[in-house]
Amino acid sequence: MTNAEFEAGKGAVDLISNLKHLSGSLAAREQKVADYVSAHLEDVTSMTIAELAGACGVSTPTVVRFCRTMGCDGFRAFKLRLAQNLAVSLQYLAPSHRDTPGDGTSAVDQVLGALYATVNVMREQLDPTRMEAAVTALSQAGQIVVAGVGGGSTMVAQEAANRMFRLGIPAVAVSDSYLLQMRAATLAPGDVLLMISASGEAAEIANAAGIAGGYGATTIAITRPDSRLAQEAAIVIEANLPEDPDILKPTASRYAHLVIVDALAMSVAQTRSAVTTENLRRIRASLTAYHGRTGPQPLGD
CATH class of the missing domain: 1.10.10.10 (Winged helix-like DNA-binding domain superfamily/Winged helix DNA-binding domain)
Known part of the structure; x- marks a missing residue:
């Protein structure tokens, strides 16, 4: 050869x-x-x-x-x-849809345009009953494992875990496919596996849903309807989101997924307001003792 x-x-x-x-x-x-x-x-x-x-x-x-x-x-x-x-x-x-280049301001407008369009589509698809079921399961969870594989979903999963642990619920994000199967196998009734997948076809995510569900954990998926993951999860928050045909623009679906995560986290915080308030107070106090700043700022920044 x-x-x-x-x-x-x-x-x-x-x-x-x-x-x-x-x-x-x-x-x-x-x-x-x-x-x-x-x-x-x-x-x-x-x-x-x-x-x-x-x-x-x-x-x-x-x-x-x-x-x-x-x-x-x-x-x-x-x-x-x-x-x-x-x-x-x-x-x-041979891309057929591409915006003309411009200055930084017009680039911001292009990104915001894609963001608004995608989030508006997501808002029309949300089922309040499923959101409520997810909030109930998350609020009562003994622990939460958040799964996301791939660039966008991994980032959203990390942010979801970041939001949930502040509310007093043990939470961890997992993106490694082998570790995800292992984590799923340790879950039990009262635990939650929260999964984010734009396509819903990632085998490692769908397989983990089957494992966790088999051991009695509640499985929640933010994903595309009629996908493999949607069929495996117990609670499905459907998000069938279009992507901009301009391949040079960032993927806008991750913004919509972040909105859903923020809505779930806020609702869980309101449901557990006494525990959440005390937990957030303790976090702020510990950070103030660490860096000495007392002025208004994002928690943890």
């Missing part, structure tokens, strides 16, 4: 990047196939091997060798992988 073939095999998961990386280093006939594929990415996914060979002016064995150089077993595997790549890559290769 040549160095090019070895490198290609490692990068077969992303054929588009592989085509760019190996361009110019392939054998002459394989380079003809690479050039044609690069210029006709979508068309190639519906072509036969004979059609591609004819379009490139090469033999079908050459096409097969090219596919193997790209790290695929053959033409069928190559087409499947390319189709998968295109399904998620086209918006990045």
Whole structure:
């Protein structure tokens, strides 16, 4: 196997990047196939091997060798992988929706616009009965494990745990998939597993829901309806949130998830007002003794 073939095999998961990386280093006939594929990415996914060979002016064995150089077993595997790549890559290769660049103020306006749109959609979807059920379970929890896997969900999970422990409820955020399964297995009746997932299809989250529920813990999910996680959780706070087609904007769904977390935390605090007030007083007193500042400031900042 040549160095090019070895490198290609490692990068077969992303054929588009592989085509760019190996361009110019392939054998002459394989380079003809690479050039044609690069210029006709979508068309190639519906072509036969004979059609591609004819379009490139090469033999079908050459096409097969090219596919193997790209790290695929053959033409069928190559087409499947390319189709998968295109399904998620086209918006990045030729984005059709993108705001024009501007100064910092206009950038703030663009982010706020996406935030307002997403949060308004979320507000229309919330079911008060499910929110109330979640508040009741959280208020009475012996402990809360908050699960989120991935950038946005991990951040929201950390903030949820941060809010809940201040109210006098032991709470921890978990994003490691193995540790999540272990934590879920230690939960018992009266405990809560609170899960955040924009897609609802993360296997590690859905699996943890099954484990925790099996041991009697209450499982609460902030997620997309009709998802795998929604089917596993006992209480589902549905959030089917659109993302802005502009790929350069931040993911707005995490703001909506934070709003839900804040609403749950505030409602839990109001439900446990006596315990919560004393806990917050003790936290503020300990921080004042630590840094000496007595003026108004966010708790814990």
